[in-house]
Amino acid sequence: MNRRSATLAAVIAALFFTLGTATWGAAEVSFKGKTVAILIPYSVGGAADIMARQMLPFIGKQIPGNPTTIIKNMPGGGGIVGENWVYNSAPADGTIIGQFSTSVTDTIFKPTKVKFELAKLQWLGGVRETTVTFVSKDLGITKGTELGGVKKKLFFGTTSIQSPRSMIPRLLLKILGKDHKLVTGYGSSGDMRAAIRRGELNMTNDSQSGYFAAVLPMVEEGAVVPIAQEGTVQDGKIIRDPRLPDLPTYYEIVLELKGESVRKDPNYRAMELLAYLGGVRRGWVYAARVPKNVFDTMAASFDRFLKDKAMSAHFKKAIGFDLVSLNAPAAQAIIDKVVEIQKRDPEALEILKAMAQKP
Amino acid sequence: MTFKRSLGWLILLTVLAAWIILAQGMAGKIGAASLEGLVRVFSWPAFGYLLLGNLIGFAVGMLPGLGGPVTMALMLGFAFQLKMDAVEAFSFLLGMMAVTATTGDITSILFGIPGEGSTASTIVEGHPMAKKGEAGRALGASLMSSLMGALIGAGAIAVAIPIVTPLVLALGTPEFFMLTVAGVTFVGALSGGSVIKGLAAGGLGFIFSLVGLDMQTATERYTFGTMYLWGGGETGGAGIGLVPATVGLFAIPEIIDLATKGGSIAQAHVGRLGGVFQGVKDALRHWWLVARCSAMGTYIGIIPGMGGPVSQWVAYAHAMQSSGKQDQVGTGVIEGVLGPGAANNSTLGGALIPTIAFGIPGNVTTAILLGAFLVLGLRPGTSMLTKDLDVTFSLVWVLVVSNVITVSVCFLFLNQLARLTRIKGTLLIPPLLLFIYLGSYTHTNSFGDIIVTLIFGALGWLMVVFDWSRPALLLGLVLGRLADNYLWISYSRYEFGFLARPGVLIILGVIVMSIAYPLIKNRGRGRSAEAAP
Numbered sequence: 001m002n003r004r005s006a007t008l009a010a011v012i013a014a015l016f017f018t019l020g021t022a023t024w025g026a027a028e029v030s031f032k033g034k035t036v037a038i039l040i041p042y043s044v045g046g047a048a049d050i051m052a053r054q055m056l057p058f059i060g061k062q063i064p065g066n067p068t069t070i071i072k073n074m075p076g077g078g079g080i081v082g083e084n085w086v087y088n089s090a091p092a093d094g095t096i097i098g099q100f101s102t103s104v105t106d107t108i109f110k111p112t113k114v115k116f117e118l119a120k121l122q123w124l125g126g127v128r129e130t131t132v133t134f135v136s137k138d139l140g141i142t143k144g145t146e147l148g149g150v151k152k153k154l155f156f157g158t159t160s161i162q163s164p165r166s167m168i169p170r171l172l173l174k175i176l177g178k179d180h181k182l183v184t185g186y187g188s189s190g191d192m193r194a195a196i197r198r199g200e201l202n203m204t205n206d207s208q209s210g211y212f213a214a215v216l217p218m219v220e221e222g223a224v225v226p227i228a229q230e231g232t233v234q235d236g237k238i239i240r241d242p243r244l245p246d247l248p249t250y251y252e253i254v255l256e257l258k259g260e261s262v263r264k265d266p267n268y269r270a271m272e273l274l275a276y277l278g279g280v281r282r283g284w285v286y287a288a289r290v291p292k293n294v295f296d297t298m299a300a301s302f303d304r305f306l307k308d309k310a311m312s313a314h315f316k317k318a319i320g321f322d323l324v325s326l327n328a329p330a331a332q333a334i335i336d337k338v339v340e341i342q343k344r345d346p347e348a349l350e351i352l353k354a355m356a357q358k359p
Numbered sequence: 360m361t362f363k364r365s366l367g368w369l370i371l372l373t374v375l376a377a378w379i380i381l382a383q384g385m386a387g388k389i390g391a392a393s394l395e396g397l398v399r400v401f402s403w404p405a406f407g408y409l410l411l412g413n414l415i416g417f418a419v420g421m422l423p424g425l426g427g428p429v430t431m432a433l434m435l436g437f438a439f440q441l442k443m444d445a446v447e448a449f450s451f452l453l454g455m456m457a458v459t460a461t462t463g464d465i466t467s468i469l470f471g472i473p474g475e476g477s478t479a480s481t482i483v484e485g486h487p488m489a490k491k492g493e494a495g496r497a498l499g500a501s502l503m504s505s506l507m508g509a510l511i512g513a514g515a516i517a518v519a520i521p522i523v524t525p526l527v528l529a530l531g532t533p534e535f536f537m538l539t540v541a542g543v544t545f546v547g548a549l550s551g552g553s554v555i556k557g558l559a560a561g562g563l564g565f566i567f568s569l570v571g572l573d574m575q576t577a578t579e580r581y582t583f584g585t586m587y588l589w590g591g592g593e594t595g596g597a598g599i600g601l602v603p604a605t606v607g608l609f610a611i612p613e614i615i616d617l618a619t620k621g622g623s624i625a626q627a628h629v630g631r632l633g634g635v636f637q638g639v640k641d642a643l644r645h646w647w648l649v650a651r652c653s654a655m656g657t658y659i660g661i662i663p664g665m666g667g668p669v670s671q672w673v674a675y676a677h678a679m680q681s682s683g684k685q686d687q688v689g690t691g692v693i694e695g696v697l698g699p700g701a702a703n704n705s706t707l708g709g710a711l712i713p714t715i716a717f718g719i720p721g722n723v724t725t726a727i728l729l730g731a732f733l734v735l736g737l738r739p740g741t742s743m744l745t746k747d748l749d750v751t752f753s754l755v756w757v758l759v760v761s762n763v764i765t766v767s768v769c770f771l772f773l774n775q776l777a778r779l780t781r782i783k784g785t786l787l788i789p790p791l792l793l794f795i796y797l798g799s800y801t802h803t804n805s806f807g808d809i810i811v812t813l814i815f816g817a818l819g820w821l822m823v824v825f826d827w828s829r830p831a832l833l834l835g836l837v838l839g840r841l842a843d844n845y846l847w848i849s850y851s852r853y854e855f856g857f858l859a860r861p862g863v864l865i866i867l868g869v870i871v872m873s874i875a876y877p878l879i880k881n882r883g884r885g886r887s888a889e890a891a892p
Contacts, residue, residue: 043803045432045727053436054734075803077586078572113586155852162577185575185848188726190719191663197717198528200852213733214718217740314439318734 029094029297032065037072038284039090039098041082044073047209048101048282054318058311062304064297072096080106080113087116087287094294097124098285104277104338105164108349109356117288119339122295123331125302126283128324129208130241131230133169133250134215136202137223144227144253147176154180157192157201162356164277168230169205170355171271172250176257182359190214196224207281208241212320228253232324233279233334238272243321251275269348270355273341279334280326299328367651378522388748389520396446396752400760405450405753408443412454413761417768419455420462423472423606423798427459428723435731445735446753452731453757456724458765460667460703461505465769468497468696469779470624470791471613472606477667477703479605480675483688483830484695486613491691492625494777499638500693501700502766502773504649507642508701509762511653512660512708513755516715520744520751523716527661533857535662536845537866539838542669544870545676548685549830557831560822564835568843571598575847587807597840600802601668603811604836610795611816612823617784624787625780635773641693648678648694649701656702660709664841666722667703672834674702688828708758715743715751 038056040049052071060069074082079102086098107118135141139150154173158166161184173180183201186192189210195201197218206215211226218224231238231249240249250271254262262268284302286295305311306325315323326334342349399405419430431452438448463474468485481501488497519526530538543561550557570581571590581598582588588598617624642649652674659670678698679685688695710721711728718739720726732739743751769776779787799812822829849857857863 044429045723047730049432050435050727050730053432054439056436057440073804076805077589078577081586081589081805160575160577181852183848183852185844185851187574187664187844188720190726190729194528194663194713194717194719195532198531200531214729214739217718217738217742221741317736320733 028064028300029294030065031063031067031095034065034067034093034095035070036060036063036067036095036097037070039072039074039082039086039096041074041076041079041086041098041100043075048099049073051282052099054314055305055311058308058314059301059305062308063301067095077113078102078106078110080110084115086285087121090287092287092289092291094286094290094298096287097298098287099282100285101282102164103283103285104280104335108277108342108352109162109164118335120288121335122286122288122290123280123328123335124284124286124295124299125306125328126280126326126331128232128241128279128326129281130232130244131165131168131205131207131278132211132215132226132244132247133172133203133205133228134211134219134224134226136196136199137225138199139202139225141227142225144172144248144250145256147173147227147253148178148257150178152202154178154203155183155201156180157183157186157195157204159186159188160184161359164274165205165207167352167355168250168271168274169203169228171267171274171351172228172254175254175262175265175267175271184359193218208243208321209319216320230275230278233276233337236337238275242324266347266351269345270351273338273345273348273352276334276338276341279338280331283326283331283335303327378518389517392748393517393752393755395749396754397756399446399749399753400450400756405447408447409450409454409757409761410764412451412456413458413765416455416458416761417462417765420459420474420478421466423466423474423610423794425798425801426475426602427456428727429801430459431456431724431727435727438731439734443735445732445737445747445750448731448735449728449750449754450757452728453754454761457509457704457707457758457761460707461502461509461762461765462769464501464505464700464703465498465776468501469494469776470610470787472610472791472795475667475703476601476605477671477706478699479609479833480671480699480703480830481696482609483675484690484692487689487691488693488696489624489777489780490626492780493634493691494625494780495634495773496638496641496693497691497696498773498777499635499770500641500696501638502769503639503642504652504697504700505704506762506766507646507649508653508656508704509708509758511650511701512657512705513758515654515657515705515708516711516755516758517752519712519716520748523712523744527713527716527719530662530862531860532845533849533853533860534862534866535664536842536849536857537863537870538662539842539845541866541870541873542673542834542838543842544874545673545680546828546831546834548676548680549672549688549834550828552686552688552826556826557828560828560831561835564832564837565839565842566835567599567604567832568597568836568839571840574840574844575851585807587803587805599811599836600799600808601837602802603799603808604815605833606795606799607812607815608819608822608829608833610791611812612820614788614791614795615820616823618788621784623781623783634777635770638693642697645694645697648681649697651681652678652698652701653705656705657709659702660706660721661712663713663719663721664844666710666724667706668837669841670702670706671699672830672837674698675830676834688830704762708755711754715739715754 038052040052042048056069083103090096107114189206192204226247228250229244229247232241238251312323419425438451459475460477463478464481466472466474467478467481468489471482471486473479485497546557546561547554570588573580590597655674656670659665675695675698678694682694684692710725713719713721714725714729720729796809799808802808
């Protein structure tokens with residue numbers, strides 16, 4: 001070996017060593033002087049956007065190097081344009097975090113448009129919410145198990161036939177064999193609350209935030225009665241949401257009325273699948289391309305963010321209940337389960353796909 | 360005319376009588392809360408935030424594309440971080456929102472570029488006035504009617520408190536559908552010379568409105584495989600955005616006109632600047648028209664899904680129809696400035712009513728405000744009408760005070776603003792083009808917005824050349840999607856039974872009468888003209 005190649009070898013070795021320490025040695029990546037954007041795949045002013053804007057001041061201070069944090073809106077395709085962009089085109093340096101609401105169900109209901117693989121997204125964390133079904137007082141019932149005996153015709157309102165939120169109560173009515181009419185096309189939960197008040201609808205459901213904010217006053221007033229909730233997934237089981245301990249889940253109602261044998265009914269299994277699909281209500285994700293050390297740093301930042309007392313106090317005031325958060329492993333576990341059930345139970349999956357096409 | 364006027368009085372008196380009966384016993388409480396609300400708006404730092412909000416709203420209104428709702432969403436975080444209390448936050452947010460429709464009219468009149476999606480209709484008569492050298496008069500008229508509209512809209516909240524349940528809940532989706540049909544009958548008034556051409560333009564707008572994901576079954580319509588045309592909402596939506604389409608239809612042809620003709624916007628000599636006062640007098644002289652259009656704007660604000668984009672065109676059509684100058688569309692008819700000027704301002708007051716009383720937001724703006732309500736610890740519903748009535752009244756006062764301040768400030772600068780129409784076109788075009796494209800781009804932050812603006816620009820130019828009605832097309836665009844959606848819900852809920860509902864039949868009767876009345880009148884006139892010699 002001559003001198004020249006020895007020098008070259010030394011330089012290469014030094015270079016590898018530096019790179020090596022950069023990637024393996026430093027566990028924590030600093031975002032100092034950078035701008036980290038939370039990408040919202042919807043327009044400014046929607047529920048997802050407003051939530052993220054309230055998060056910003058709390059998340060920025062948890063990320064090493066205290067980067068500037070901003071919101072980037074990329075609306076289109078009901079969220080898919082932004083989801084596809086994060087997965088395929090966003091910079092891989094960790095400065096773009098996607099905040100996804102419907103990525104899980106999009107892979108089922110809009111498979112030809114989705115350009116990402118659910119199993120390959122890296123989940124930084126998320127929040128959990130249940131949904132609540134409520135009925136007009138005119139139906140004269142006080143709990144979900146009485147639904148079968150209602151004499152009046154049921155008019156169940158929802159936004160679109162593909163709305164995953166409405167599918168669980170639709171399945172409940174199907175399993176109970178209860179005739180009903182699905183009325184679709186309402187622009188928002190607000191429109192449906194108005195429709196219930198004027199007697200146009202007598203049954204609908206809402207997100208947990210919507211329930212606490214606007215439906216609870218109607219319950220106190222006696223105009224509507226809550227009858228069932230979706231529940232949340234914990235340790236692989238569907239349980240009542242701890243923030244609504246007195247409201248039974250759809251699954252409890254069905255089991256009480258139909259007995260244990262109902263577990264074999266594909267409609268019931270489709271209902272269970274939906275609970276998992278909704279397990280991460282809003283999740284923060286990185287594309288698969290983002291390096292492991294960057295992911296670890298950001299996942300730890302989100303963990304600190306979700307444990308921040310000032311943050312939870314703010315959200316309790318803003319949404320009226322405690323935020324139940326999922327750290328990176330918990331969110332990842334729910335997504336893994338979704339992927340697994342989809343493979344294991346194609347029959348339940350087909351039922352959901354059919355429901356997205358026909359009432 | 361006498362028949363119409365007496366019908367108007369009859370309706371007014373009935374409403375008044377009903378209100379007096381329902382409001383009994385609440386008058387004292389309303390008075391006290393109103394006073395307390397006023398004091399809270401004027402206390403420090405709420406008043407400072409109000410002024411800051413007005414300042415931001417002033418600029419946002421003038422900048423095309425950058426709309427009130429978007430800015431409000433951006434400012435929301437600011438309000439939370441400063442830990443404002445309820446009245447402070449509303450002074451800031453609503454103070455900003457309340458004036459955007461007022462200053463948005465200014466760019467519509469001066470440059471033919473709508474400052475807001477809800478101020479496009481002021482262009483149709485206001486901009487020709489500016490070209491004739493009457494910019495001052497048009498601005499004076501529009502600002503005065505905006506102020507009157509805002510006051511009436513704000514007053515409507517106070518008036519609505521005792522009668523809010525029947526006001527908001529009397530009409531259901533089938534009636535909303537019939538109201539959109541009633542809106543379509545206005546196409547006749549918007550078409551200028553040829554009704555057939557007007558109907559065709561309206562129909563074209565209707566078809567454009569269907570582009571996107573349909574709201575009922577999420578089916579793609581006319582999207583040609585591009586996801587841009589799915590629309591930007593959380594559940595999909597309208598593929599063709601109102602702002603890019605409006606800016607394209609109206610602003611691009613004006614720019615082309617300015618570039619090819621040379622000279623300045625005002626082609627005639629700019630008249631004496633005293634024209635501003637002339638405009639104010641116009642508004643006061645036509646007070647009854649301004650009041651009617653404000654009332655229309657308020658009620659349209661209450662209906663979910665509708666708002667400024669709809670109310671301005673309905674008010675414009677009504678103003679032109681009742682002025683009897685339908686054959687002079689686009690020549691600078693002052694009524695056509697006053698009507699929309701009032702209606703787009705009163706709409707906000709109307710939209711607040713269901714939001715406060717039931718937590719049912721009437722449009723995007725109030726949906727964002729509803730979010731703010733909750734963060735600030737306010738529960739919409741009965742408590743806003745009882746325990747927190749003073750906060751409710753502070754909202755009313757924010758609308759009033761903001762518009763009084765902004766309109767007064769505008770009057771100070773109006774002569775200078777009107778002089779802008781004398782600047783050489785070659786100097787104006789570059790900044791105007793920048794604002795047009797920047798404004799369109801804010802719709803979804805994608806290049807598709809620019810393409811839509813250009814396509815509608817070309818279409819708008821062709822429509823000007825061949826004398827087709829652009830207002831009719833826009834009315835079709837704003838009403839089409841609503842009509843489609845309301846009809847679907849009505850049918851899927853009631854099937855054909857919805858046609859037999861009393862409300863539907865009454866509105867149908869009014870539609871038939873409003874079409875038949877001018878025909879009968881004209882025939883009578885024709886006969887007497889024949890008999891005369």
